[in-house]
Amino acid sequence: MNKLFIWPTLLLLATSCQDRMAPVADNAIKPTVITEPTPNDTDDPAIWVHPDDPTKSLIIGTDKEVGGGLYVYDLQGKIVNKFIDMERPNNVDVAYGLMINGKKTDIAVTTERKAHRLRVFSLPDLTPIDNGGIPIFEGEMGEEERDGMGIALYTKQIDSAEVEIQAIVGRKTGPSGSYLWQYKLAGNSDGTVSGEVIRKFGTYSGKKEIEAIAVDNELGYVYYSDETVGVRKYYADAEKGDEELALFAQDDAQRDHEGIAIYKKDDKTGYLLVSNQQNNTFLVYKREGEAGNPHEHTLIADIPVSTVECDGADALHVNFGSQFPNGIFIAMSNGNVFHLYDWNILQDWIDQHPIK
Template structure:
């Protein structure tokens, strides 16, 4: 018993020392207006006509929750109320719908066992798809959208609260039929440790990879194209997190390079890995930096590299935090820390 107590105390001390060495917490440039219940996951839509008018779409995760749409000043400009525990949300561009290309947002509605699809920026609903049909445990949680750069086919990768290792995630091909978005199951995949759950999913469209957080275990990597099979390409970050492995987002620096940022939830930091992998091994990802932030218990997050105006000239990082709000961070603050910490890596 004494050995156990000493071990826990030592681990706690080590975590505190590590946090102290990280320096000051990055402060958000913008804090959004409050939602009604509980923020969980954001998505970012880039306005093609004027990037400074881009939008943040966030989930309010409760039985009578919904989607909230914010401008870059954090003001609520639209909402979709009355959803039964919307969990995660993602956006994609150029979906073929009734003879034209539109942008879409897709969210999981956990208590209805559905994903719902909306046209962006109007937020008009254009489809609702039942997911994990025939399964005992359904409860959809995580979602990420993949657009194949060659074929322009669009897929939704959906996770759930409970599921078996090997088929925890289901991948749906999205199409339009008679004015509604439909989904066809094209793949069931995804190893699971059995420790907690799988919620956060992120897709790198350009490089063709899916990443997801096996929360009590690590980060897993697969091909995004279902034609390439279900082989697990990587498992990383197993010793890099205080407890839960949470929200994943990908920052593109060009030429196939960039950063994968993953929420170290209980430490209130984000761990950073090279998007392109370590030198000589595209499927080996070692932590190169850890960014201390002002978010508390952050779950979902998203990032873009687009110039959004004077506040965010190199892009914005958006994270859920306690207090019914989202935080917007100036990417330049993150890049400064990454550069400082990764020099010795």
């Protein structure tokens, strides 16, 4: 009789071990700055670079609850602005130079999950310029199929002077093959921004959800985490088709593959960093892939961080001053905060603890 219960028991134990949150490691790297806390639940950060003085750059982060909002921080972690009372803002991204009434405007775009829309804000003032929001996943009928979650902004160079900004948006659930929708953003004569669907794509395993999305503008790729499965890679440009270029990191995470950050050493090289959420580490891969195969991404490091249960992350290679001379890495942590790391700390770990 007891033999009948051996396999279910073992399966339960294996699942429990996999789901258990690891403690922060004794050798975890320490943040340079921790932001002031928000009232609810931080989730995803994005960086806006000041055009004249990078030390005055800003971090925009989501506070993910009904009644939450976008919070703006300086590089010392102090909250300097906010837009609140939103219906569960989930993820956020930043882009530069959207043409509105003949003026180039920097923008932050967030998914407002329970309102089924995108919200667009001008930067650095964080003023809404979307006439109340851009509806997303219109016509989808399934439960939670209109609940926007992940977002990444793709800047497509049209010519030397003109760019087109497109939002690649994920959701709580949806069909494989069209889980992600891509919207072309455009400025209107009244000073607002609207969006037009130009693409539906993206394989989905059906196992959990897709939240983290990141775009590499220079190399032209979009990455997203199919949680518990791996990281999927496609062309960011809709005109290049919907072929999946890579699925990697399948065996590298303890359970959930979460936030994705791209650190660019130059236009072609750098690192992809993926949150190994239950392990409180970040998986590191070469941005450019392996020699002879740009779509082969092999684990080269696993960095223990002080963040706990990290969802969203971002990275940028800019001299932000004495605290962040070679760039910054930002990761959400439990406690309603974001951790800001001097990139040099991560680079030292990658150099000193390579995975062969």
